[in-house]
Amino acid sequence: MQRNSFDVIRIPTSGPGDVSGLMALVDSGGLKPSSILAVLGKTEGNGGVNDFTREYAVAALCNALAPRLALTPRAVESRIAFVMSGGTEGVLSPHMTVFARGHSPEAAQDSAGEARLSVGIAHTRDFLPEEIGRNAQIGETASAVATAMREARIDAVSDVHFVQIKCPLLTSERVQDALARGKTTVTASGYASMGYSRGASALGVAKALGEIGADVAEAQALKNWDLYSSVASCSAGIELMHNVVILVGNSRFSASPFRIGHAVMKDSIDLPAIMQALESVGLSGLDPPSQSRLVNIFAKAEASPNGAIRGLRHTMLDDSDINATRHARAAVGGLIAGVAGTGAVYVSGGAEHQGPAGGGPVAVIARH
Known part of the structure; x- marks a missing residue:
C-alpha cells in the first residue's frame, strides 16, 4: 500500500x-x-x-x-x-x-513514525435557499467532513487541525424563490445569511469531530456561543449553493514533508495562541529559520460581541462606515503578519461557532 x-x-x-x-x-x-x-x-x-x-x-x-x-x-x-x-x-x-x-x-507499515500532513476534500449537495443556516446544512456538512477525513486517511479527530468550508449565502432572488414555493428562509438579509451559513457549517464540523453533541441543531445556531469548533474556518460566498470542504491534518499514512498544528485564539489580540500554534509544528516565531520553514498561517477573526476586549471598549461594532468583520480581519491580520514576517497569511472574518466568541482557530503549516 x-x-x-x-x-x-x-x-x-x-x-x-x-x-x-x-x-x-x-x-x-x-x-x-x-x-x-x-x-x-x-x-x-x-x-x-x-x-x-x-x-x-x-x-x-x-x-x-x-x-x-x-x-x-x-x-x-x-x-x-x-x-x-x-x-x-x-x-x-x-x-x-x-x-x-x-x-x-x-x-x-513504514509509516508508524511521526504523522505528516494529509489533505481530504469533499462537496455537499446543493442546498435549497430555505436549508441554508438550518439542520440540512449542519447534517450535510458533518457527513462531508467525515468523507474528507476518510480521504485524508486520518484515524483520530485529534489529528485534524484545520477544516476550511466554503458555504453559500442568500440573495433577494434566492429568498423570493423560497417564498414562491411556500417556504421561509432563516433570514431575509443577505448579509445576515452569511453568518447563519458559516455558523451552521461550523456546527457541522464540530458535530463530525465530536466537539459538540450529536443532538445540537439549528435552534442553537447564532444563539449558544458555548458551542464551537476549534478547527473550523468557514467563508460564505455568492458563487455557490453547496459547501466545499478542505480538511487538513496529520496522518501516519502520509509521507509529506509538512506538518500542521493549531491553537485557539480567545480574542483578536491573543498573541500567545499564535505562538502556541507555531510551537506545535516546531517553529519559534520571529527568528529567520522559523520563517523560512513556515508555509502559511490560517486564522479566523471576529470582533468581540460584547463590545470589549479584556475589559476595554472597542468601536468595531459601532462603525457605520466599515463593517466589524473587516476591522477584525485587519486587526488579526496585522498581529499574525508581524509574527510571520509576511502579509501573505490567510485571515478570514466572521467566526460564528469557530472558536470561542470573539476569538477563533489559528492553524500553521510548516516544512518538517
Missing part, C-alpha cells in the same frame, strides 16, 4: 484573476495540474454579499486549468476544491495556497 504525499505551495497574486504564478509553476514542471487537490485563496474584495472577486478568481483558475486537464471549466470546479475568501484589509496580501497530492512508494 502506498503512502500519500502532499505538497503545499503559497503563490502571491496581483489581482483576483491572476493565475500567472500558478501557471508558471505548471509550465516549469514544478506542479502537475492533475495533482492539484485544492486551492485556498484570499482576494481583495469586500468579503460581503456583493464580493464577486471570489467568483472571478475561481472562474480564472478553472479556465486556465481546463485545457491542461482536458476538462470543461465546470468539470474542473467539481474536481478541485476551490475556496476563495474575500477581504485583505490592512497589511494582508492577496495570495493562494495550493494543495497537491502525489504518492510515495514506501509501504504503509
